[in-house]
Amino acid sequence: MQRRTILKGGAAAAATLALGRPGFAGSHLPVKAGFIYVGPIGDGGWTYEHNEGRLAVEEHFGDQVETVYQESVPEGADAERALTQMALGGADIIFTTSFGYMDPTINVAKKFPDVKFEHATGYKRADNVATYSARFYEGRAVQGTIAGMMTETNKIGYIGSFPIPEVIRGINSAYIHAKKVNPDVEFSVVWAFTWFDPAKEADAATALIEQGCDVILQHTDSTAPQAAAASAGDVITFGQASDMAEYKPLPRVSSIIDNWAPYYIERVQAVIDGSWEPTDTWGGIDSGMVKIGEITDAVPEEVKAKALEIRDSIADGSYHPFTGPLNKQDGSAWLAEGETATDETLLGMNFYVEGLSGTIPQ
Template identity: 50%
Template structure:
């Protein structure tokens, strides 16, 4: 896809390569700045999901300077208030609006119908319209790297996974982690717990403590903050993984590595497309190869041979020489879901609602 190529150029430091040509000359500054708005489900100080999106907003400002003017609102719940915020953004003259949480989807579509001259982009969504695009990151690729580390390092062969909601992107991450870990330790098991929110430090901490009490010594998460890692640090278990950003400063001994979300290339490329009139509604889903998913530094307690194996898995994903989702893959009841030699399609990933062998299905 065009935007993936542009993002790749930006990641390589080739900003000039990404400048579109208009009328035979390079992209020129608009007479008035493009107003761009961001809606966040949590606080930009969560040190995870929302922090990463806001860092990308700042990178957009730095890259395009006076060509853009950005604004944001924090702590917007996935409910009717999201509709009000989106409408306020549009009425304030924002021509590009990023809605950065899955549950905003229906509200994005509704408001977009009322403002056809405004471009809306919905993170992790699946519903599109003429002026609504969707974008995501292949977080599950990073989970495969983390699962490889867990398979090597877990002393009990048991991991826990603190999830927000059992939506496909979260289920996919749980499964990818488990598949990778079981390639190292075929007896490895994963226990997921859903806390029905994206960011609640108290619930995340309580879930982590309960897991550790049950003998789990590695904790992964698909929630927004470092609370679970902090509990892992306090309890002295093997460790866990940062989500969305490097969380090592909160748990320097416990973080084994982190999945870092790099949204900046997407935001920069999208704003340029709106400015030069080339924006189109589409879905983009880059990952490790494009630099939108980044594996953070490895913790000091990760042995060199484990780092080497994690790097091997990462490189194979980047090069496309190996896929954790190549069959045979069975679900928790022993049914073959992906036949031998077959690889799960993107469409199947985006609608997944079942768990692989080794996962203890949540009640």
């Protein structure tokens, strides 16, 4: 029988603290895998897909693995408390699934050296802390291609969450590829300063639509921008992190799907085997960690063909989304003809490419 637990504050916290954490022998079963989520599992996007990965772990391992999770954990001190409770409650491996959990993960890992920690989208590692992320910018290249070819107003809106390299990479990639197929395209970026807040996300989408944007991209977690576009009519959108298929065939014409299940299964298996190590994983379209959701019939065939060409060339390694010639926003040279960006540059990206307007908040 598969088991799962939802940890909620108060009584649950007291219970976990009272339990203490048994020592991990490296081969005891069931292994307990914990997940800390920044949003609710019903957000329809980022957290939903991480939770789908957790459910896949349960299905794959059966009674060998018990999973626990806590949803809607704010980044910061609350995350550190939630992680501590989960470690005290006997978790053998804990996945922390948002960038802002980075320092709390490192801090708690120091206190629990026998617990394995996995932090999504961060860059700090330790003897018992691994990192993992997906090359979302590859999916943005496909989305940007569709957006540039389908816009009628030549105005594309982009809802950003926080101005971190992960999000900036996506904006740049989408813009580069929209511009390649439509030199007249313009991007407007609105920063929501939240991962999940349906009201703010809807307001941002509405503001962009009122500015004349007929394509909306998002790096936020809810389906609120999809709903706003559906109400406006004649606006297309893309699913973010999950398929958001309830809005097919319009406004949602395709999506980036984060496929975490294989990674979660692999890493839990490593705990069971005693082979777990603090690795750094950055998967993309080629590994299946990034998937392109169905391109609907609302997309013209020639547009679909171009988008699939981009997807397939990224997958087989014949094309890199950041290939020169490319300049930075201020006109200074960045990549020469045929030169591709290094992972080091992409991981620290803090600039817009030439042609994008506006400034990145500091």
